Amino acid sequence: MEVQFLYSLITGIFIGGVAGYLGSLLITKRMALVGDALGHIALPGVALALIYGFNVSLGALPALILGIILIWLFEMRTKLPMEALTGIVFTASVAIAFLFLPEEKISTALIGDISQVGPWDTLVSVILSIFTFLVLRKIFNKMILANLSEDLAKVEHIKVEKHNFIFLVCIAFVVALGIKVTGSLLMGALVITPAAAARNIANNLSQYSFGALIIGVISAVLGILLFKVFALPAGPLVILVASLIFLISLILKKK
Amino acid sequence: MENLALEVKNLSVELRGKKVLEDLSFDLREKELLVILGPNGAGKSVLLRTLLGLYSFKGEINWARNTHLGYVPDDFDVSANLPLSVKEFFDFKKASLPEISNALQYVGVKSSPKFLEKRLGTLSMGQLHRVLIAWVLSDKPDVILLDEPMVGIDIHGREIIYNSLVEAWQRQKQAVIFVSHEIGEVIKKANKVLALNRRKLFYGKPEEVITPQNLAKIYGGAISL
Numbered sequence: 001m002e003v004q005f006l007y008s009l010i011t012g013i014f015i016g017g018v019a020g021y022l023g024s025l026l027i028t029k030r031m032a033l034v035g036d037a038l039g040h041i042a043l044p045g046v047a048l049a050l051i052y053g054f055n056v057s058l059g060a061l062p063a064l065i066l067g068i069i070l071i072w073l074f075e076m077r078t079k080l081p082m083e084a085l086t087g088i089v090f091t092a093s094v095a096i097a098f099l100f101l102p103e104e105k106i107s108t109a110l111i112g113d114i115s116q117v118g119p120w121d122t123l124v125s126v127i128l129s130i131f132t133f134l135v136l137r138k139i140f141n142k143m144i145l146a147n148l149s150e151d152l153a154k155v156e157h158i159k160v161e162k163h164n165f166i167f168l169v170c171i172a173f174v175v176a177l178g179i180k181v182t183g184s185l186l187m188g189a190l191v192i193t194p195a196a197a198a199r200n201i202a203n204n205l206s207q208y209s210f211g212a213l214i215i216g217v218i219s220a221v222l223g224i225l226l227f228k229v230f231a232l233p234a235g236p237l238v239i240l241v242a243s244l245i246f247l248i249s250l251i252l253k254k255k
Numbered sequence: 256m257e258n259l260a261l262e263v264k265n266l267s268v269e270l271r272g273k274k275v276l277e278d279l280s281f282d283l284r285e286k287e288l289l290v291i292l293g294p295n296g297a298g299k300s301v302l303l304r305t306l307l308g309l310y311s312f313k314g315e316i317n318w319a320r321n322t323h324l325g326y327v328p329d330d331f332d333v334s335a336n337l338p339l340s341v342k343e344f345f346d347f348k349k350a351s352l353p354e355i356s357n358a359l360q361y362v363g364v365k366s367s368p369k370f371l372e373k374r375l376g377t378l379s380m381g382q383l384h385r386v387l388i389a390w391v392l393s394d395k396p397d398v399i400l401l402d403e404p405m406v407g408i409d410i411h412g413r414e415i416i417y418n419s420l421v422e423a424w425q426r427q428k429q430a431v432i433f434v435s436h437e438i439g440e441v442i443k444k445a446n447k448v449l450a451l452n453r454r455k456l457f458y459g460k461p462e463e464v465i466t467p468q469n470l471a472k473i474y475g476g477a478i479s480l
Binding site: 141144145148154155156202203204205206 | 331
């Protein structure tokens with residue numbers, strides 16, 4: 001097996017896993033479309049990274065942070081619903097990106113490309129994925145309890161606002177990482193589809209969250225293998241495998 | 256006399272510019288059972304939440320140092336499709352298996368591996384309430400605040416659970432604040448009753464304050480026990 005392919009595979013496995021795990025919390029908190037919106041907000045940063053040839057995730061992260069701060073400021077100022085403001089910011093981001101995104105880079109920005117990841121990119125992705133996963137695992141139960149009853153969580157001395165903020169930072173990290181694999185257009189599916197499939201078949205929380213992680217990993221492995229065999233873009237293949245697993249989970253779903 | 260667990264002086268609470276509670280003063284001693292009565296919308300739930308530190312207020316709320324509080328809210332609901340098992344719910348409290356089965360026993364639920372594997376969201380409302388009470392009991396708080404905990408549990412079940420809870424509280428030396436909109440079983444073992452409708456209606460030992468005249472203040476008619 002060639003080394004380049006191995007780098008792509010390792011990058012996909014770790015990012016797919018942490019994205020699935022994150023998705024299990026996103027669905028529970030009814031934030032399923034956040035991954036999708038943030039994937040678009042990152043686009044101007046992704047465009048800059050592609051033009052100047054640096055790591056896509058490094059470009060995405062500052063764009064995400066800027067976007068999140070803007071939404072937060074707009075909300076404080078207008079009290080409009082969060083999803084309306086997110087809608088404004090994410091479409092504006094797409095518009096800005098398309099002003100300077102070169103035509104030959106459009107497909108990479110929209111559906112990702114991990115065929116060229118280098119050893120350093122791979123190492124950084126692996127470390128950030130593991131780190132984000134550990135943080136998410138630490139706050140997981142507290143987030144679920146706060147989701148059941150915020151009052152109950154506060155009485156249990158859980159700092160709900162602080163945890164929500166940490167969670168938001170984790171989402172930004174996962175989106176920045178995932179955008180390399182699936183691009184800005186398909187990012188939402190990378191976090192949601194594996195978790196939705198796991199939710200269909202899980203009996204309890206650990207089956208659900210780790211099931212989502214495993215389905216994320218399987219989707220990445222199979223998608224990237226198919227990319228190797230058929231020489232089609234990896235991002236869409238990863239998402240299609242995840243979608244297929246979702247369909248299978250529907251059949252297995254207990255009544 | 257037992258030590259003070261809680262002292263409340265001249266407590267007033269305003270929510271969205273509206274006065275919800277005005278000038279309440281009462282106290283709770285260790286091992287005491289305080290029942291809070293009042294019609295719907297009297298501010299009973301707001302009072303509990305304020306005592307728990309969830310709302311801002313005027314006046315004084317003084318808990319004894321290092322008091323560990325347990326809270327049974329009245330609006331606890333779990334979506335049926337959330338894959339969270341009863342056992343995992345208790346894991347949030349880091350409760351051990353013996354602690355879980357002990358706590359469940361107090362609310363009349365037999366703990367079995369099969370029951371612990373059940374999804375929380377598939378339990379009936381009465382069962383869910385029982386599990387929630389057991390959950391709060393499982394790490395032995397010093398003071399337990401319960402907001403209408405018997406809703407959804409049938410009359411026969413209520414009496415059994417109530418008696419076993421009182422026994423548990425006495426054994427574990429816990430103080431309890433119990434909110435109810437109706438007078439029933441709960442009054443018989445109370446040390447104190449506080450009736451309110453935004454302001455205090457009456458406050459004292461049940462044998463002294465539960466009189467037809469006083470009850471008429473709450474419910475607006477002649478009722479006797």
